[in-house]
Amino acid sequence: MGIWFRKPQPERRSLPRQEMSGPPSFASVDLSSAESSLQSIAVHSSVDLIASLGSELPVHVYAGEGAARTKKPTPGYLLDPAGDGNGLPDWAYQLLTSWLLRGNGYGDILTIAPSGYPTQVRLFHPDEIGGWIDQSGNPVWTVNGKRIETSRFWHRRVNPIPDRVQGLGPISMHATQIGLSLTTTRYGLQWFGDGAHPGGMLTNELTDLKPEQAKTAKDRFMAAVRGSREPVVLGRGWKYQNIQVAPEESQFLETQGYTEAQCCRIFGPGIAEILGYESGGSLTYANVESRSTHLLVYSLNKWLRRLERVLTDMLPRPWYARLDRDALLQATALDRWKVYQLQLSTKARAINEVRDDEDWGPVPWGDGPAEEPPPAPPAEPQDEPDDEPDEGEGN
Template sequence: MSFLFGQREQRGAWAQEAPPIPPNSAQGGGYSRVDLSRMEASLQKVAVWSCVNLTATIAETMPLAYYPKPRESAPMPSWLEDLGGDGHGLADWLYQFALSTMLRGNAYGVVADRDRSRGTPTQIVLQHPDMVGVTLDMEGRPDWRVAGKTVPREDMWHRRVHPSPGRLLGLSPIALQATTIATGISALQFGASWFQDGAHPSGILSSEQALDARQAMTAKERFMAAVHGRREPAVLGNGWKYQTIQISPNESQFLETNNYTAAECCRIFGPGYAEIYGYETGGSLTYSNIEQRSLDLLTYAVDPWLVRIERFLSALLPPGQHVKFNRAALVRTDLLTRYRAHAIALQNRFEVVNEVRELEDRVPVPWGDAPFEGQAPKIAIDDN
């Protein structure tokens, strides 16, 4: 019996948390102490903030359509338009969700209202992940706490990404890559302290003679008075030597370290981010991939997050209903390319005129809701 209880207690211990973030990920003193235990701390690294903010902003601003029936869109339910119930709307809720899952690998919410017939949540108040704690009871069921207060299991809404076998919580990218992020932040802090703190001498005034403390201070004061505010060279007597201490801007701000860690931080969140922001990745950027970088970013980096959001939101709807992002809103093409695509769609009858006009922000026409009867009109486009 004790053996079985020992197994359960061990499970409750290691299943409680994803790999913890070291409180001081970069060891040492002064500027080298980087605390990533707070979710927002990692955002001090510009590359981390840029990747997370870009993805969350895309999720916030990309058009989201509601389909009560397959291939038939309709106005979104009122409860879904303000899922958080705080008046900020679904877009604000989606940004919070993306921020939490990208940094912590988990999103937590307290269910404030439910559908009376289905019992599914219709109002989910997202919680800061650093305020949520969980342990497993003797039966392996989670006991949730938010800001130290117990929340009933049925009222806790938890969704994870980066799942790991045997763990309740998803893996945190910040915890896994804490060393890389902390190194980048430490380099930035070092560069800032070099100029702000003034803790480094600008030069050395030395003498061949032995000096006590009073003589050394007198020599320093006289030298400073002689050169203060002047551009003329200093003239020293016999036995004195002045040597400047210089450091290049590249070394003083750890620019190479900053650039390297920035590219590495972008890779934490997926391919395409480093190239979008112009960080050196070891390859050359050609015209071809500049033209395709928005599509690459959507395909390999952002789209997995959009798919997760679609699945989580669709699970709140009745069976057969779902939501879907309009990904075409991200991939902006030039006018000629768009018109060529419209022409192909019209000629092959998988779009109608009013659908094309809606995509181009034009008002519908009375005859534009039906596909062409008979032979579709030919649309000639000169390639020259």
């Protein structure tokens, strides 16, 4: 059952095991369901990384810009946009996942504020929705094949293209690459699980064995080692050798690693590196430290801005929503306090604001700009040692 389904669906069988008579083909991989692509570890990890980070960031509501900006209380309905009790993080995760897999987010507007903006939206599974532009230029929408009233229909798309009402989904655009990822996994399952190669060889260097003798020797050897960790004693001329097939010889792991990294890059630069796939560069402390910033700037920020626009559309004007990106960049305590010191010295923040970031209670004197510490008093001069000998000394 999909993560959005609200009613039982016909059973879907996925990833059927291929016949051993021929190699598997990525052309036979079915990606018609949004969840099918999540069978790829790289796709699932990339989608979950972006959706989890975006949905778990704190949301703040403001009005005004610059010096006139003021923080507003978050409306109660925004804390649970679906009204089902699962909260904003659950709703945001569903929306981001729908965007990442299908390029579109769809919903049913349950309540509307007197000013006309939606305050409660229940999301649809993206595969239940069909949409097109009719001859008069108006969008037409269907849910499970039935036309619906557009006044209650909610749609937000990504990757738009001209003359199309729906956005392009990353999965459909890169179906070949994702299909190759799933096919590589199938091949690995068959190679290591279906007994396509023997585990070892039992040979006799002194005599040629007839088929009946070979079968008897094999049965006796298997009976001796099955369920036992005791050493096996072999007679004269017998030798047992494990068959260690290097996966690289079949290009399995090498192909899988490259394919999985390519699937991660579908969702933006930096994803493959964050998830540990080889990218051709050397791994140093400096680039490990900057990966969170790299991920935020080049891959994650566009999804956060899209989510912010959706949440802003559910607020009264001129209020707007902002996700706290500082929560993503978890710095060390030393680096964090260096930033605090710079902010306080330039009077960019108040002491209570810094204390709030550290989950400390406010202090009565911490609402205003931090006062510069008084200069340190000059050091008192110390008496220099008298190197001159006293009179009469040495006589």
